[in-house]
Amino acid sequence: xxxxxxxxxxxxxxxxxxxxxxxxxxxxxxxxxxxxxxxxxxxxxxxxxxxxxxxxxxxxxxxxxxxxxxxxxxxxxxxxxxxxxxxxxxxxxxxxxxxxxxxxxxxxxxxxxxxxxxxxxxxxxxxxxxxxxxxxxxxxxxxxxxxxxxxxxxxxxxxxxxxxxxxxxxxxxxxxxxxxxxxxxxxxxxxxxxxxxxxxxxxxxxxxxxxxxxxxxxxxxxxxxxxxxxxxxxxxxxxxxxxxxxxxxxxxxxxxxxxxxxxxxxxxxxxxxxxxxxxxxxxxxxxxxxxxxxxxxxxxxxxxxxxxxxxxxxxxxxxxxxxxxxxxxxxxxxxxxxxxxxxxxxxxxxxxxxxxxxxxxxxxxxxxxxxxxxxxxxx
Ligand SMILES: [Zn+2]
Numbered sequence: 001x002x003x004x005x006x007x008x009x010x011x012x013x014x015x016x017x018x019x020x021x022x023x024x025x026x027x028x029x030x031x032x033x034x035x036x037x038x039x040x041x042x043x044x045x046x047x048x049x050x051x052x053x054x055x056x057x058x059x060x061x062x063x064x065x066x067x068x069x070x071x072x073x074x075x076x077x078x079x080x081x082x083x084x085x086x087x088x089x090x091x092x093x094x095x096x097x098x099x100x101x102x103x104x105x106x107x108x109x110x111x112x113x114x115x116x117x118x119x120x121x122x123x124x125x126x127x128x129x130x131x132x133x134x135x136x137x138x139x140x141x142x143x144x145x146x147x148x149x150x151x152x153x154x155x156x157x158x159x160x161x162x163x164x165x166x167x168x169x170x171x172x173x174x175x176x177x178x179x180x181x182x183x184x185x186x187x188x189x190x191x192x193x194x195x196x197x198x199x200x201x202x203x204x205x206x207x208x209x210x211x212x213x214x215x216x217x218x219x220x221x222x223x224x225x226x227x228x229x230x231x232x233x234x235x236x237x238x239x240x241x242x243x244x245x246x247x248x249x250x251x252x253x254x255x256x257x258x259x260x261x262x263x264x265x266x267x268x269x270x271x272x273x274x275x276x277x278x279x280x281x282x283x284x285x286x287x288x289x290x291x292x293x294x295x296x297x298x299x300x301x302x303x304x305x306x307x308x309x310x311x312x313x314x315x316x317x318x319x320x321x322x323x324x325x326x327x328x329x330x331x332x333x334x335x336x337x338x339x340x341x342x343x344x345x346x347x348x349x350x351x352x353x354x355x356x357x358x359x360x361x362x363x364x365x366x367x368x369x370x371x372x373x374x375x376x377x378x379x
Pocket of ligand 1: 195
């Protein structure tokens with residue numbers, strides 16, 4: 001197994017190593033080095049990327065006791081300069097250390113175990129095997145950030161089996177062989193194979209953005225460090241845009257949205273009252289066995305309400321609401337005739353879809369006004 005430089009110093013960005021082998025694999029060329037600073041995927045932390053010579057490393061994994069660098073092209077054996085994508089690695093170190101702080105403090109506040117951890121592209125999620133209240137979450141978040149501000153050293157311990165018995169450490173599973181413990185002051189002590197920052201201050205900030213019930217406990221989404229800044233930038237942009245749209249101060253946008261929704265509700269109500277009055281006027285002089293009417297709102301509700309009014313005056317009433325470009329919503333209503341057959345032939349003739357009960361069928365058609373009128377004449 002290659003010497004793991006990332007455990008000796010997690011801040012190594014470039015190094016010289018000897019390429020021992022390079023073989024073809026499923027995802028690319030699999031390169032083994034005599035020593036490496038590339039961290040292989042493990043413990044929820046993604047594998048590192050970067051370059052071996054001029055060749056791009058797209059992922060690093062551990063397979064059969066070897067650290068495999070998955071490369072885009074083949075690499076020649078011999079001494080080679082290697083370079084990590086350290087911005088990405090450092091972000092992972094921030095995320096990982098932040099998760100330790102949060103989970104460790106959660107453990108002292110609520111006592112639950114961390115039963116899942118995922119570092120995604122935009123955020124990380126942690127799962128705990130118990131339900132955490134909103135107040136507890138706020139407390140855990142506040143204490144986590146206090147631990148960041150204190151700039152506590154992050155240490156790696158390699159205890160003997162005897163020493164290990166005296167440690168109360170968190171662990172996701174039963175571990176074998178030499179255990180590596182990550183110790184962050186009295187905040188966390190956890191068995192972990194990942195890479196971490198040297199001091200908690202480098203984590204930046206830890207923000208719990210959401211919590212949902214998950215299995216027997218909760219899943220919490222965290223924004224940490226550089227990703228928290230990106231998230232803040234994005235959310236701030238949204239807040240400013242909403243504030244401009246509603247012409248309200250940023251701290252008052254919730255009230256402004258509530259007022260806008262209230263006004264909208266009132267307008268919709270006023271519109272429906274007026275629309276009903278208009279339909280009543282239009283239906284006033286309707287007569288005959290079959291009656292066809294159009295409406296331009298494109299609303300299925302309008303078609304239903306209007307055809308129902310018309311059915312008081314005529315045998316069978318059909319209302320098509322919409323326009324030639326976007327198609328029409330329809331409703332066919334009768335008080336004395338089963339209209340389901342009309343609905344079927346209407347769908348067939350006018351590329352429509354829909355159905356209903358004997359006294360009313362509803363649906364939509366992709367046809368022009370002229371075609372609808374022709375169809376109505378033909379039945
Ligand atoms: Zn860790």
